[in-house]
Amino acid sequence: MKLRRATIHSYWLMFVATVITVAIVTSSQLITDRIGLLLDRQASELLAADMVVISGREFDAEYREVAKQHGLRVSSSVSMRTAIFIDDNPRLVELKAVDNAYPLRGRLERALGVTGERTYASGIPASGEVWVGSKLAELVGQSFSLGEASFDARWLLTFEPDRGGAIFNLAPRVLMNLEDLPATGLVVPGSRVRHRMMFAGELSDINRFKIWLTINLKAGEEIQDLENARPEMRRALERTRKFFALAIVLTLVIAMAAIAITARYTANREAPKVAMLRAFGISQRSLFRYYLRQLGGLWVAATIAGIALGWVTQFPLQWALDGWFGKSLPQVYSLKPFLSATLVGFLALAGFSLPYLVNATATPPMQVLRTAVNRRSWLRGLLISGSAIVAVFVVLVLLMQSSMLAVATLALVLVCAFVLPLVLGWMIRLLLFSSQRRFWLRQYLLSRLQAVSRGAIYVMSGFSLVLIAILLIAVVKDELLGSWHEQLPQDIPNYFLINIRSDDIDAVGAYMQQHRIESSKPYALARARLTQINSVDIGAIDFVDPRAEHLVKHTFNMTHARELPDDNEIVAGEWLDADSPRAQVSVEQGMAERLELEIGDQLTLTVGSKTLRAPVTSIRSVLWENFKPNFYLITNPELLADMPQTGLMSAYIEDRSRLDLKRLLKRFPSITLLDISEIMARVRAIVDKASVALQFFFIFALVSAMIVLLAAIQTGRQEREIESSLLRALSAHTSQLYRVHVLEFTLMGGLIGFFSASFATLAGWVISVYFFNIEFHFSLAVWAYGMLSSCLVLTIAGTLVSRRVYNVSPMKILRS
Template identity: 30%
Template sequence: MLALSIAWRQLRSLWSAGEIRVLLFALILAVTATTSVSFFTDRIKASMQTQGNVLLGADLVVNSDHAIPADYLAEAQRRGYQTTQALEFSSMVLKDETSELAEIKAVAAGFPLRGHLTISKQSATSAIAEPQSAQIPAKGTVWIEPRLAQKLALQIGDEISLGESQLLVAAFVLQEPSRGGDMFSIAPRVLMNSSDVAATGLLQFGSRVKYQLLVASDNNTQAQALENFAEWLQPQLARGERVDDIRSARPEMRNALDKAQQFLGIASMVGVILAMVAMLLASIPYVQKSLDAYALMRCFGASKKLITQILLYQTLLLALLGSVVGCVLGFAAQYGLAILAGRLFLETLPAPGWMPVFLGLATGFATLLTVVWPQLLRLRAVPALRILRQDLEGDVRMNVLLFIPAFVVLAGLVFWHAGDIKLAAIVFAALLALVAVAGLLAWAGLRVTQSFSVQNFGIIKLGLMGLRRRPILTIAQVVGLSMGLMAVLLLAFVRNDLLKSWQSSLPADAPNRFVINIQADQIPAINDLLTAHAIQHADIFPMVRARLQAVNGKPINSDDYKDDRAKRLAEREFNLSWAAQMQADNELVAGQWWRDDDAGKPLLSLEQGLAETLNLKVGDQLAYDVAGSQLKLTITSLRKVDWNSMHVNFFAVTPPKVLDNYAANYLTSFHLPAGKDAVLNQLVRQFPNLTIINVAAVMEQLQGLLSKMSYAIEFVFGFSLLAGVAVLYAALMATREERVRESTLMRVLGASKKQVLLSMLVEFLCIGILASVVANIFTNIAAYYLAGFILNIEYQFNAWFTLQALLAAIVLVPFAAWLVARKQFDQPPRVLLQSI
């Protein structure tokens, strides 16, 4: 207890003196950054784990792009399970002279098997609605989401046109199982009775429909046996069919969550890394101030064992305090993260669990012990003679091996947040590159300043000499500030520069409407209608649904591909089209386009990206299943498609007459000028089966989603910026005693307070410039990659944006240094000499 008591009293003393405040702040920052992200993602995972069946609306769902085989339903009923069926498709909804794209879900009796449909029959605004559970809509009625009601000004009792049917709005859907959030919905929901679908006439050849068979058990015994049913289904599944259960509920949401967790995790990891650097720097004055106290203890007979116990208790108390405060702040911060992310994944989230708390405590204790403990070992070696001779510190040679545990903890945290060895390696490589560039620029700058003469550059050279005396600290400060600055710059650059460039790269008359589900006999009338209203539109393109079966005689198997996109492409249906001439926004990159006399020959032109993803090349023979018959085509060319043109394009194109024997439907795109919405309404009224996709609205929704995510990530990157400031402050505190001696000597030798202050400001002005240069270099490299490989636009260097970042660093870094060190310049030389 003696060791614990002494440790506590020393902590209080060091806190009063201000020596451990930076250390504690950095520790709290690291734990807060870790736990805030962990709390947020843990709540989402917990919701998906505990409410997976509600997300599905059942215990098991068979999804298919064609009608569910009757055998599946018969087998489920034979085993005594509850069953129901549903189907989903997109279509236009009309009310008077306005129309809107909606996602239609037609459900049968018993839906949902898990969870409850929540509706309101009073108001479309859920905030004032009186929700109630309900069964499925009655025949002849629909339930709609409030946002559709707002767009079409619908009230209870209004009629809407859906295809060839008139249906009554009977309620507003507030919550629907199997639709866990609106992240991936491009249109509002309309819920209808499945018995009304046929009368709408919307399901025609080529219509994209998702069929579902929902299965649920009545009791726990059946729940265990349900796995046997899933095992029975697996070998029966045909292409385009899959089984989802609680573990695989909403795979698209799980994939998005994994990516978001990785990105947020890496963002928080930047803050943790910088916080560890700040802890290391802050431990220097912490140890320095404690040398005299432990030398005095040695004079009174304290053993190394007792000193070790005191140091251990002191470190553990500090770790406990910082970790607990960090966990509390992380718990509060995750609510802000959830608000900024909006209804990104799920409408409601369960209360956070305890696992993030354990992770935060482990992070706090592991980082502090491994970073600070090697420094504390200096205190064990301090001799009692230091009471008389201040220059004695014992054996203070720092063995690099002592910091191996810190590197191991750092590597473990990076890997845990990244969730992938390759991604973790990239993070480490980026950090090493950042350190190397910062060190190289600092070294180059110092070499240049050696040629300055003291007479001409007196104050400047005095400031630069401070950088030369502390090269390691200089690099640490540059790295810390540049990482924090780069995190903020990159997000601002992406949102404010790249996205604007992306939008401005689109022509003013770029197509903003796509029309699908066009039937062959409707083409002349649609052309006439659009032409009559002076709407310039592209050709109406044919497409035939086909599924890739084999490549060069080898059956295609999604398991043969490692890439997730390749797996999806191997499983999905393709749209084959035909054309005599290559479109203007296509560029031939391999092979030859066909001649006029190639019409009817089994040739194929593929989009370059698709070919690379599926490892296809010119000369390969592909076998497709088209409406039950096999079609073999040979690849003769690869095309690079400019998807940003927003025109209709296809992955796979054949010469004319190759697909004449197969039924096709058609699609087109056009630019709808403002104020001509009546044309769309007339088009849908005349051809109810058409589906019109408002590309501008979809892009707006995607931009809103991106904005939500960018705000959330900026929130996490804020920890990085704070940690960068902490590194700067810790470095100042670590060299405070040295700076006091330097300023005292300069004042004694006749330097004015102004000159001493200016020399320090010059030093940190250089640090700010170096940090800004490093941050801008890496920000522009990342922006170049995003522009060229993600957004597919031409990268343009933004000189004004770079200059703003440079000016901000030039002003803020010296100002922050002045705030920290200003008190030492207010004292006369006599007081400074007495303090040494």
């Protein structure tokens, strides 16, 4: 019984480290699921729903019923192109009729005119009224006919959440109440209308319904959700999620480092007891079983405590994040976070502590008579490192969404684990070599760090790993946010001018220049459908990527260009030879990947009623987040010469230039103006919210780091006390003892900070460039912050935690 109590006492540090590990997984998964859901909701506002099904025909009533059975909210809309008459002149408009539930996500915005104040709408157009897009601003306050019915244009529609999608294909918008649609008589058999049924609800309900819907989908119906929504939004979300995964794993690595350090400490403490028990004839196998039972008990207790702690921790975090996010985090009901936490706790504990305990059970019984180092055989050394590597790898694979990122993180951990002790050891030896005249104080400190028996190098390596993880989170976070903000400068285009007639392109350009409105050069825009790949009908090809289905039915934006557009990069093949008469096409990377296109593949495209064929000569990466005109397909000028096309321009129009805008629309009536500032604001909001969420992980990492630090300092406390006692007996004063410890921690901090900053910078560069595809900027500030923070934290925490050491009685040396 006494033995059991003593064991539990020596295990408490390991228990705390395991509790923290389990708590991190529990709370981070609970919170990230909820943050992820919130970010999805933000993005959902661009669909006006969580999921949309689109068709040219009316939907079965069953869809609505089943969706409601799944607890979802449902809304319907019908859109079509039709003509209205203004002063007896026909104008093509994009009519959209919506029901009272619209929009399910996001809000409509309206104004009384182009220069009027924009306000949120509390509902949809009332029966008998319509809201019109900016292109029809002159109609506000007037009545006009739509088919057989007449409507009052009461408001200017300034924003509708789901005006994404095929943004370049928009005629001026007219929004009306769905109840009024039959009265117009516009929808007759054979009309080209687009029916949309929108769904919103809890993520799990949406996912269950999506499975049902996918099975029951009719021909010609297409599901649209965040996966195939706007590319710029998808990229922002993907990066955010990747970073969350990285931040969680790095935080976990810190917690697991704590388990490793405390396991080593526990095993060392257990060694004399093992020697005594073995001397009394207890077999190694019995001892192993005994420790296995102890570890099992520790795992169960730590899992329960960790899950409880993690569950409780989400509430203050939720409260803090609610304030920042401006709205409540949505609830997620899932057992996954708890199961993951239990499993990770087991893996970490088994992987890091079991081998140390195996080593401890091999303590020779001779040690009861004479203290001797229990030298590890190479096999046991291999077992200790091998099982730790396997544990880390399995945890990474379990938690990371990107296998490449998992392998890279494992590589980073391995480099740290194996290279850091060597490098730190060499550095200390170098410093020792450079100063040989006096022993006290510098050489004394360095000898303490070098002494194998104190394990200072391993403690330093453990803390280095922690600091590297923290600096890495900080470095990548800064690079990621910096890169996003670089891509979203304040003066990026906020309007697209589309449907510019070919004849008007030069005049529009001159108008913009005359009125000092910043604008891009005009692009030709053709709408193309991909019908065949290598002469095989695209509908007959079985693509691996499910997102390809969306592209099969998609109408792509196509332009011609002589030079590669800004922010585009060739990833395969060669850029178009503009002077060559032969047909060539450059394909966007994402499209190429989903449709499994390779250089040389022959594409058959239809533009209007015309067909063109061209081989893929290059594949380009496109920076969708830059909000400049971006194209899936670019051909050489020759190829598009005879195809139906319009002009496209992007422009940055400040509020004070709105009147110029009105005049522009009057002078060039074919132009449709698309305000994309709201979409940009949403992407910016995601970036800002992501930044807050990242700060949260940073705090988590810091808390774990403190645990590691405390565990590390705690593990060396006994040796520290003996040494202080010796110095006391050798007549050292308190100030000298104090100086030894402060300088020791500062020296450790400096060395750890230097190497951590170096490794973090290197790893940050690799991760930024290869996984987030962002440019990396080397900064000396990382070294400055790394060394300063490491020195300060280690010195302050170490001095405080070791304060007992300064007052240790010199009698301890006689008693030890």
